[in-house]
Amino acid sequence: MALSAFTLIGLKMTGPDMRQAASDFYQRHQLADTSLTSNYGLDNSDEQVLKADSDIKSYELGYFQDAVLTKHQQAIRLFSKPTKLSTYALVAGKLPHKDSELALDYLLAKKYHLGQEITVKQKGQLKYRHFRLVGFVRSSEYLDKNDFGQTTVGSGSLAGYGIVAKSAFKANPYTIARVSYKQTANLSPYSKQYADKVALYQRRLKKRLTNNGQEKYQVLKNQLADSQTQLAQKQAQVQQLQMVNPTQAKLLQAQLEKTQARLIHKKQALTKLGLPTYTLHERDYNPGYTLFRSNSERVDILANIFPLLLFAIAALVSLTTMMRFVEEERINIGTLKALGYSNLDVSKKFLLYSLVASGLGVALGASLGFRLLPQLIFKAYTTNLTLSQTKLLFSWTYLLVTLLVAISCTTVAALVALRKTLSEKPAQLLLPKPPKKGAKILLERFKFLWRHMSFTQKVTARNLFRYKSRMFMTIFGVAGCTGLLVMGLGISDSLRGITNIQFHxxxxxxxxxxxxxxxxxxxxxxxxxxxxxxxxxxxxxxxxxxxxxxxxxxxxxxxxxxxxxxxxxxxxxxxxxxxxxxxxxxxxxxxxxxxxxxxxxxxxxxxxxxxxxxxxxxxxxxxxxxxxxxxxxxxxxxxxxxxxxxxxxxxxxxxxxxxxxxxxxxxxxxxxxxxxxxxxxxxxxxxxNNRRTINNVIAGLGNVIFILIGMATTLALVVIYSLTNINVSERVRELSTIKVLGFYDRETTMYIYRETIILSLIGIGFGYLLGAYLHHYQLTACQRYV
Structure with a gap:
């Protein structure tokens, strides 16, 4: 019961815990709902559109530029330090305040140290090439430790990010705007409602910005045309001046030619850029954002199958245990009934036992399930993500459901075990239960085969069918555990081969x-x-x-x-x-x-x-x-x-x-x-980079599967131990008799274990079939998240 409760609550809570941890992190750092860029940059007219948008709660304009660090030839993306949206968590040092200060991605701390001078190859829109490293930060926009996106500098792939003061950039048009909406603050960031809201607001904003872009483009064309007209007028004036002052006219002509060249360059650039385009990205565009959600949803899928099988096996073990308990108390039950106690009074002892067992089991399993398993899985999945701590939630719903399922497994098992015993008369109960009559088994009908079997083989064959309930319990219990093991190991093996097939x-x-x-x-x-x-x-x-x-x-x-x-x-x-x-x-x-x-x-x-x-x-x-x-x-x-x-x-x-x-x-x-x-x-x-990302996803899922394989293995040990213990306890007199007849210890031991081994092998055979089905189901369900 404890193991089943631990698995059910742990797996069911891990997904919500992971998503809540991410949600809290996003809220703490005010992660923007939308990031906005444009091929023309963002000017005052664009800001007016943002300011007039009634859907927008807050916005912040900023800069970014990709740069190559000279020391390790790594390309990083330098952002201006935000103050309201998509802020950074300080890991070490301090945030940059001066133009010459810089903070880097905390993952680069092994290559750079605080106080070090950091040099970029080209200034671009930066005022300086040299910065002093004053801190290490964690971004709310980058969750993946390996994927930072593509760039136009260096090797084409970003190795990290950094932040500088906004004043470290030249006063050009802004390069990025971050936007948050009014109606999204209280929505789960990974919910469909959130995605639909953001998509709706982005469509509206995109339409307004596009209209503004067309107006901006027309203004630029008009300004270019006006400049061309003014240039033509000045050229006409120079023609007239040549007759009066040729030297001055020559100087003015040279200046006009430079102006003409600049206008031609502007015209070419305007033609090349075309109409202003605006790119709006939701959070899904942030590296690691979708991957984290996919990881949490994989756990949700696993939570739909593992606990179900564990509780089914636990119910079988409970039924066998309660049947054995009732058999042991047979004479006591008869005595109580002879003294006039009702069936309900007699049942209370067994019901109380089952309730205490399920209650204590759920209490132990739930306490670990709410706290331990989510942390283990979170750690396994976030090895390659920057989120460092999960959020441990509590759910009365899952606790009560688990308790009800556990009580049903044990109490129903107790009632089933009691039903036949309570229907007997006290006089029958006060006598030892007569052994089952011997009966021919199917194998005996094959006389040629039966004649060639040894005495112990015949006894084993008879005993297998003599205790049918225990036979089915062992087969089903072992099959369930084997199925879980085959599924877990199969998924792990299948995932290991994906990278080689995909990229080879x-x-x-x-x-x-x-x-x-x-x-x-x-x-x-x-x-x-x-x-x-x-x-x-x-x-x-x-x-x-x-x-x-x-x-x-x-x-x-x-x-x-x-x-x-x-x-x-x-x-x-x-x-x-x-x-x-x-x-x-x-x-x-x-x-x-x-x-x-x-x-x-x-x-x-x-x-x-x-x-x-x-x-x-x-x-x-x-x-x-x-x-x-x-x-x-x-x-x-x-x-x-x-x-x-x-x-x-x-x-x-x-x-x-x-x-x-x-x-x-x-x-x-x-x-x-x-x-x-x-x-x-x-x-x-x-x-x-793609291979590394896939390998990281597979490694995280493999770690989770390893944890679940450990649970299935533990359950298998519990099942085999319980059934073997009951088997030995019930047949003490039988074992004593065969020892008196001269059986050695090893032969006596195999008298019991031979049946267990045979039933276990049959259970393993069925378990492989069950595991193959579960393996296919899980891979099919998880395929959209890999």
């Missing part, structure tokens, strides 16, 4: 190189030379985009990597195949092949039409022609013709898939940096 058999490229829209001719040449270099094994030109879709039970935002190759050369970098029959899938010009997990989330089949959003919030539709095996992430592989149909434009190359000769982490990171140095790329996505 299916995804064979190491890097995704995203090109700039307008790279210089020199940058293009450097990139081409690098792609043809000795470090690269193979490359393929593709159109690479990140699409999104709200899907799943919680309607969370799913990120989908779309890859549209130039030719069939993709087959050597990505294996497209059906998971069940391993049949290869061919990506033709009109093909649209999606990953299996995405198909399950969207409930899509071959022939289905799916709608996804691109980075411009435009809906793109695709007709699915195939579903490919894939275990992590969501992928969409599109032929050139299908691309043109969906995007209403000709296919263009904006990225490369690259397979390196050396796929080691150090070399992949080094080559990524070399590719970024060509100045032709915006970002580089490294598969080594």
């Amino acid at each position: 058999d299916l995804i064979k490229y190491d890097l995704v190189l995203s090109q700039k829209d307008y790279p210089t001719h020199s940058a293009k040449q450097k990139l081409a030379a690098k792609l043809d270099g000795s470090a690269v094994s193979q490359s393929a030109a593709v159109n690479y985009q990140l699409l999104t879709k709200k899907a799943g039970a919680d309607q969370s935002v799913q990120s989908i990597s779309m890859i549209a190759p130039h030719s069939k050369k993709l087959s050597s970098l990505v294996t497209l195949r059906n998971r069940t029959n391993q049949q290869q899938l061919t990506l033709r010009a009109d093909s649209v092949i999606i990953s299996e997990k995405l198909a399950n989330l969207l409930k899509a089949k071959v022939g289905s039409t799916i709608s996804l959003k691109d980075t411009s919030d435009q809906v793109r539709t695709f007709k699915v022609t195939g579903i490919t095996e894939m275990y992590t992430g969501h992928y969409l592989f599109v032929g050139k013709k299908a691309y043109q149909t969906a995007f209403k434009k000709a296919w263009t190359n904006n990225a490369y898939l690259v397979k390196l000769k050396d796929s080691g982490y150090q070399n992949v990171n080094h080559q990524a940096r070399k590719f970024m140095e060509t100045k032709a790329l915006t970002t580089v996505v490294q598969n080594t």
